Amino acid sequence: MNTHVLAHSRRRSGGFTLIEMIGVLAIIAILAVIVVPKVFSTIAGSRVTGAVASINSMRSALTEFSGRFGTVPLTTANSRIDDLLVAAGMLENRFVVKIGAQPGTALVAGANWANVGGAWQTNSAGSSQAGESRIICLTSTNTAPSTAAGANFRLNGTANLPAGSRVVSVVIVNVTGAEARDLSLRIDGDSLSQVAATTADNAGKVAYAAPNATTGLTTAYIYLAHQ
Secondary structure, eight states: OOHHHHHHHHHHTTOOOHHHHHHHHHHHHHHHHHHHHHHHHHHHHHHHHHHHHHHHHHHHHHHHHHHHHOSOOOOOSSOOHHHHHHHTTSOSSOOOOSSSSOOOSSOOOOOOEEEETTEEEEOSOSOOOTTSOEEEEEEOOSSOTTTSTTSOOOTTSSOOOOTTOEEEEEEEEEEEHHHHHHHHHHHHOGGGSOSSTTSOBOSSSEEEOOOOTTTOEEEEEEEEEEO
16 A cells, blocks of 8 residues: 555545635635625615615505595694505505614604594694604795705706695605615616715605715605695
């Protein structure tokens, strides 16, 4: 028997050499640099996709409500249209998405809605919904959409909504600039979206102020309808 071959075989069976381990670790590090960002990007993209689907569901429920009851009532600081749609039987649950500020273990209770003589009304109960993603209905203004907080949109990129309209919009609180821009690209397309994620958006159905310089966050308003 060749003792040299036998000794070499025994040494190989003892495990990897240092050089081989370094090579494996280098390959793993390279793969991590390439794959991990793509994984996180895919996860972020799927969350925005889910948000767009939820927004479309809200639009369908709102269309059903308008067809049955006509006028959509205005909201207050404590009330929200998605709670109204739940009360009217058009939705099973209030609007919640996986981007932006997330609700805690218990949703912040808003004002209650009731149908009084065929007209939906809300009381003054509940807590402020300012920190919650939600659906609102406001009277239109001529303020720039990026600062109108859902009271104005320039659907064609230049013209404000008619004065005195009731504007229904989705509010998504504390999204990143990248998420806000992604929403705009998916809903409005390239022509009505900003090139950079750090710029305010005043055109189309998605409007938002420039993200905060420190946190990188902003609040996105997405047009649903106006009356």
